[in-house]
Amino acid sequence: MADRVIYAMYDDEEILKDGAKELVAKGVKVEEVFSPFPIHGIDPIIGVEETRLGIFAFIYGLIGLTLATYGMWFFMISDWPMNIGGKPSGSYLDNMLAFIPITFEFTVLCAAHGMAITYLIANRTLPGMKASNPDPRTTDDKFVMELRTSQNTQFSEDELEAMVKSTGIIELEQKDI
Amino acid sequence: MEFKVSKKENRFTLTLIVIGVLFTAIGIMTTYSGDHFLTRLLTNGLINSFFFFAIAIGALFFLALQYATETGWYAAVKRVIEAIMGYLPYGIGFMVLIFFVITIKDGAHIYGWMEPEVLDPKSPHFDEMIHMKSTYLNKPFFWIRTVVYLGIYLLFWRGFRNRSLEEDKIGGTEIHFKNYRKGAVFLVFFAVFSSTSSWDWIMSIDVHWFSTLFGWYTFAGIWCSSMTVLVILTLYLKKRGYLPKVNDSHIHDIGKWVFATSFLWSYLWFSQYMLIWYANIGEEVIYFMMRIEHYPFLYFGMFMVNFIFPMLLLMSRDAKRHAGTLTVIGIIILLGHWMDVYVMVSGGSLGANAHIGFLEIGMLILMAGIFIRVILHNLTKSPMTPVNHPFLDESIHHEI
Numbered sequence: 001m002a003d004r005v006i007y008a009m010y011d012d013e014e015i016l017k018d019g020a021k022e023l024v025a026k027g028v029k030v031e032e033v034f035s036p037f038p039i040h041g042i043d044p045i046i047g048v049e050e051t052r053l054g055i056f057a058f059i060y061g062l063i064g065l066t067l068a069t070y071g072m073w074f075f076m077i078s079d080w081p082m083n084i085g086g087k088p089s090g091s092y093l094d095n096m097l098a099f100i101p102i103t104f105e106f107t108v109l110c111a112a113h114g115m116a117i118t119y120l121i122a123n124r125t126l127p128g129m130k131a132s133n134p135d136p137r138t139t140d141d142k143f144v145m146e147l148r149t150s151q152n153t154q155f156s157e158d159e160l161e162a163m164v165k166s167t168g169i170i171e172l173e174q175k176d177i
Numbered sequence: 178m179e180f181k182v183s184k185k186e187n188r189f190t191l192t193l194i195v196i197g198v199l200f201t202a203i204g205i206m207t208t209y210s211g212d213h214f215l216t217r218l219l220t221n222g223l224i225n226s227f228f229f230f231a232i233a234i235g236a237l238f239f240l241a242l243q244y245a246t247e248t249g250w251y252a253a254v255k256r257v258i259e260a261i262m263g264y265l266p267y268g269i270g271f272m273v274l275i276f277f278v279i280t281i282k283d284g285a286h287i288y289g290w291m292e293p294e295v296l297d298p299k300s301p302h303f304d305e306m307i308h309m310k311s312t313y314l315n316k317p318f319f320w321i322r323t324v325v326y327l328g329i330y331l332l333f334w335r336g337f338r339n340r341s342l343e344e345d346k347i348g349g350t351e352i353h354f355k356n357y358r359k360g361a362v363f364l365v366f367f368a369v370f371s372s373t374s375s376w377d378w379i380m381s382i383d384v385h386w387f388s389t390l391f392g393w394y395t396f397a398g399i400w401c402s403s404m405t406v407l408v409i410l411t412l413y414l415k416k417r418g419y420l421p422k423v424n425d426s427h428i429h430d431i432g433k434w435v436f437a438t439s440f441l442w443s444y445l446w447f448s449q450y451m452l453i454w455y456a457n458i459g460e461e462v463i464y465f466m467m468r469i470e471h472y473p474f475l476y477f478g479m480f481m482v483n484f485i486f487p488m489l490l491l492m493s494r495d496a497k498r499h500a501g502t503l504t505v506i507g508i509i510i511l512l513g514h515w516m517d518v519y520v521m522v523s524g525g526s527l528g529a530n531a532h533i534g535f536l537e538i539g540m541l542i543l544m545a546g547i548f549i550r551v552i553l554h555n556l557t558k559s560p561m562t563p564v565n566h567p568f569l570d571e572s573i574h575h576e577i
Contacts, residue, residue: 041576054494085455097451 006147007134008164009171013039016143019167020045032146034138057115064110068103180419180556190550197543204536213530216286220526222275225544228518230268235403236261237334238367244360252572253422255563257411263555265334269327287526289384290314306385326374333363348565371396382525386464390449397445401438402514409507412500419561425498426577432497443484468524475520482513
């Protein structure tokens with residue numbers, strides 16, 4: 001089935017928010033909102049799923065922790081036993097205090113980098129990727145709301161358009177995809 | 178909305194006080210004839226006076242921090258913070274009392290530097306290290322410093338509390354800007370005093386030992402205990418229906434404070450421990466040798482309780498919004514920080530002879546009863562939500 005996308009442009013995020021609230025109350029599904037900055041409180045209105053980035057950060061952190069622990073055990077205890085602070089005990093547990101700062105740093109490093117890269121991939125905004133926003137002005141001072149006819153089959157295209165127009169938009173655009 | 182202490186709460190605090198007195202009495206009777214009785218009694222007095230005084234001073238610090246940073250979200254729980262810091266005069270009373278008795282008893286083996294014979298070169302107990310420190314650590318100067326700290330805390334406490342009540346009546350922004358300036362001034366005083374007072378009151382128990390991190394370490398424990406009490410009290414009052422303006426986001430934010438200050442405390446605990454372990458200098462490691470040898474379970478146990486526990490259980494967003502989780506973790510962390518103070522004080526004064534019995538538990542329950550009673554009584558003195566706080570509207574619409 002051919003899908004039509006309606007792009008409604010606003011020049012104020014508060015008007016967009018009110019418009020989205022109104023549309024959602026009528027049963028319209030808003031697919032996406034493009035904006036130059038995060039709009040506070042838009043997520044629950046259009047029903048964006050809660051992010052799972054935090055869980056990923058935890059997993060990356062655990063990987064960092066494991067790698068750092070294994071690495072330092074291998075370098076400092078197993079492969080070439082080091083005399084740490086005048087206490088040549090040759091045991092990881094006895095020397096653990098010396099390893100904790102680096103373990104901590106490496107955990108943070110892995111969690112932070114892993115999270116940033118995951119974020120870029122999930123949003124398809126890695127350097128060199130093609131931009132997916134419908135209008136370059138959404139990176140400046142305009143806000144765009146995206147609706148799809150396939151997700152709002154209970155309304156006809158004209159009904160949908162009329163409803164969107166009543167919410168204080170400044171421009172409307174339609175596109176087949 | 179005005180708070181009223183219910184019959185149940187009255188009965189609860191009274192029960193705590195009665196059980197506390199009973200346990201303390203049993204403890205005193207069973208240990209009276211033994212060795213170290215006076216030291217043990219005063220050690221416990223110092224631990225519990227300091228622990229609850231610290232929670233109140235932590236609340237005062239937290240309020241000053243909110244004023245100085247012109248924070249908005251906290252306005253809905255401001256009266257809860259004020260109720261906790263309202264224990265301050267009582268806490269100061271207990272502190273002065275215990276210091277007074279210790280001074281009369283020449284240190285009672287708690288403050289070794291108060292004993293006259295360690296300063297007498299002819300005495301067999303003459304201690305050259307204490308003698309060198311005696312220009313700073315002596316009775317008159319100790320009292321001058323203590324009075325200055327407590328006096329200044331009390332002055333700021335009165336100022337903040339009076340202006341807060343005044344604001345309810347007249348409103349406007351003049352009081353807000355005055356609080357802003359006074360908050361900043363308080364933080365300057367507190368930055369110095371929180372360090373020096375912990376040297377004087379706690380670090381000087383281990384008179385031969387010193388650590389430049391000690392002030393921060395104690396302060397982090399104070400802050401964390403305070404935030405824990407704040408979250409438990411806020412959740413309780415919200416459940417009773419007294420804080421209709423407090424929403425999940427406020428609870429989440431205070432939960433974050435508990436989480437963050439637990440990390441701050443753990444960070445400082447570790448920093449102090451690791452640096453001394455690494456350097457391995459005899460006069461420094463003695464502090465940890467004593468505690469690890471005689472309090473292995475408490476010393477590492479409280480680190481687990483105060484660090485691993487909140488880290489794993491409070492990490493997720495949902496846990497910081499869940500009343501049951503926060504209350505249970507809060508009570509356990511609070512006990513963990515009591516153990517921290519116990520090990521800090523007892524390790525120096527009683528050393529190998531310390532153990533937890535009726536006296537220790539009794540005095541903790543007794544002081545906890547008094548503390549809760551005072552806080553609940555403080556809540557009745559003012560409306561539960563500030564009326565004219567300039568950031569009240571922002572706080573009511575707080576959403577994260």
